[in-house]
Amino acid sequence: MSTSPPSSSLFSLDALFDNPLFAGGIGLASLGAAAAFARKGAIAALGAARRRLLVNVEISKQDPAYPWILAWLSQPRETPGFIASRLTRIHNLSVTTTTSSKGPNVNGPTNAHFFLQPGYGRHIVKFGSAYIAVNREKHSTANMNTGEPHEIVQMTTLWSHRHAFEAIFGEAHRLAAKANEGKTIVYSARGMEWAPLGDPRKKRPLGSVILDEGVKDNIVGDVKDFLSRQKWYVDRGIPYRRGYLLFGPPGSGKSSFIQALAGELDFAVAMINLSEMGMTDDKLAYLLTKLPKRSLLLLEDADAAFVNRRQRDSDGYSGASVTFSGLLNALDGVAAGEERIAFLTTNYIDRLDPALIRPGRVDMMLRIGEATRFQAAQMWDRFYGDVDQDGSGKERFLQRLDELGLLGKDKDGNPSNRHTSTAAIQGLFLFNKNDMQGAIDMSEGLIPRKFEAEDMTPDGAIKTAA
Ligand SMILES: Nc1ncnc2c1ncn2[C@@H]1O[C@H](COP(=O)(O)OP(=O)(O)O)[C@@H](O)[C@H]1O
Ligand SMILES: [Mg+2]
Numbered sequence: 496m497s498t499s500p501p502s503s504s505l506f507s508l509d510a511l512f513d514n515p516l517f518a519g520g521i522g523l524a525s526l527g528a529a530a531a532f533a534r535k536g537a538i539a540a541l542g543a544a545r546r547r548l549l550v551n552v553e554i555s556k557q558d559p560a561y562p563w564i565l566a567w568l569s570q571p572r573e574t575p576g577f578i579a580s581r582l583t584r585i586h587n588l589s590v591t592t593t594t595s596s597k598g599p600n601v602n603g604p605t606n607a608h609f610f611l612q613p614g615y616g617r618h619i620v621k622f623g624s625a626y627i628a629v630n631r632e633k634h635s636t637a638n639m640n641t642g643e644p645h646e647i648v649q650m651t652t653l654w655s656h657r658h659a660f661e662a663i664f665g666e667a668h669r670l671a672a673k674a675n676e677g678k679t680i681v682y683s684a685r686g687m688e689w690a691p692l693g694d695p696r697k698k699r700p701l702g703s704v705i706l707d708e709g710v711k712d713n714i715v716g717d718v719k720d721f722l723s724r725q726k727w728y729v730d731r732g733i734p735y736r737r738g739y740l741l742f743g744p745p746g747s748g749k750s751s752f753i754q755a756l757a758g759e760l761d762f763a764v765a766m767i768n769l770s771e772m773g774m775t776d777d778k779l780a781y782l783l784t785k786l787p788k789r790s791l792l793l794l795e796d797a798d799a800a801f802v803n804r805r806q807r808d809s810d811g812y813s814g815a816s817v818t819f820s821g822l823l824n825a826l827d828g829v830a831a832g833e834e835r836i837a838f839l840t841t842n843y844i845d846r847l848d849p850a851l852i853r854p855g856r857v858d859m860m861l862r863i864g865e866a867t868r869f870q871a872a873q874m875w876d877r878f879y880g881d882v883d884q885d886g887s888g889k890e891r892f893l894q895r896l897d898e899l900g901l902l903g904k905d906k907d908g909n910p911s912n913r914h915t916s917t918a919a920i921q922g923l924f925l926f927n928k929n930d931m932q933g934a935i936d937m938s939e940g941l942i943p944r945k946f947e948a949e950d951m952t953p954d955g956a957i958k959t960a961a
Contacts, residue, residue, distance in 0.1 A: 776821025
């Protein structure tokens with residue numbers, strides 16, 4: 496007879512589980528595993544719930560709606576209830592400052608305008624009955640063109656409140672539109688991007704720019720006609736573009752007219768000065784592909800693309816580096832935007848190349864010249880119409896201009912080559928507000944002053960009277 500020992504194998508499972516120490520260990524381990532599993536499950540479930548129960552909207556800085564949303568967020572809003580109002584107060588603000596000066600070369604003081612908006616980080620806002628978590632983040636990556644870091648605003652709310660977003664975007668857009676109502680936005684190139692130049696300006700009434708008889712109606716009529724013919728162009732596969740070239744002496748109202756026209760059409764102005772420092776062919780071409788919507792393209796000093804590069808000045812400025820072919824490429828190369836209304840201006844028409852005058856590049860060319868009798872009379876009416884009811888002051892003024900030979904004929908009726916500019920007339924009238932006799936008496940000041948060569952010293956300085 497043989498009796499087997501109670502347990503001969505070291506690895507008998509029964510024996511193992513009979514061992515209280517081991518069984519306890521297993522129990523703990525499995526409990527831990529179960530807890531870990533449950534935790535993972537819970538996180539996954541939470542993630543799933545988040546995805547299913549929450550809605551997320553992301554707006555990047557590149558999107559036109561980005562500044563609207565920031566402006567909307569920074570609006571003061573009443574939140575009823577103690578907790579809600581503490582919860583939704585925005586504690587982190589950042590500031591955007593815009594400054595405006597009269598022009599790029601004015602050294603005088605500038606106006607600053609401060610605009611507070613929610614800073615980076617998380618905020619909670621309440622919209623109707625919906626709570627919305629807002630997260631404004633700066634990314635570590637940057638826009639290659641401007642060097643500015645990428646930025647987003649993320650808004651999260653409950654799925655059941657998702658319709659709040661449509662309302663918010665609608666409201667933010669209305670707010671932005673209202674802020675710009677009656678204004679003309681002027682964009683200029685900042686780095687490789689278009690950026691508003693200062694604050695939107697008050698629209699300039701078309702009637703305040705006085706061009707020679709019929710000129711204004713001619714251009715305005717043509718632009719309006721073009722705007723109504725998009726389908727015609729699309730149906731025929733022709734790029735929907737039109738170009739205008741305004742030329743003539745400085746101070747004749749070319750730039751003012753384009754600004755007023757933009758106001759009339761409710762367009763913005765996207766302005767590039769071709770003679771400005773740092774403007775290159777590449778940059779011009781790139782900017783033209785990204786023209787802001789509903790804007791008139793304004794290319795000032797178009798002649799800059801035609802003059803030989805200047806010698807480097809001592810400060811390293813070597814003049815504009817836009818070339819003629821660069822300008823043509825930007826205007827009608829493959830990359831040029833499909834839709835465009837372009838205005839080119841120049842004071843030196845003789846420097847331009849006839850190749851510019853092609854459909855889609857320049858379809859219409861107009862001279863905006865020295866002040867004519869018609870313009871002088873109209874400007875008089877705008878300034879003194881209410882005090883000069885019978886028009887006798889106007890007659891005297893025009894007579895005086897004739898005497899001075901400023902309207903194309905000298906006082907004996909022979910052609911004169913002396914002219915004045917509308918800008919000079921405006922200056923004269925501004926100086927003599929409400930004083931029409933003063934304006935007539937000072938008319939001599941309208942004669943353009945020339946610095947004759949004999950007034951100059953050999954080094955180019957103007958001699959002062961001894
Ligand atoms: N035809 C005009 N009608 C009204 N204002 C004018 C006219 N021409 C010039 N001005 C005034 O003179 C100034 C310079 O005009 P601007 O449009 O810059 O001339 P341009 O672009 O032809 O050099 C502006 O203040 C403008 O209001
Ligand atoms: Mg101008």
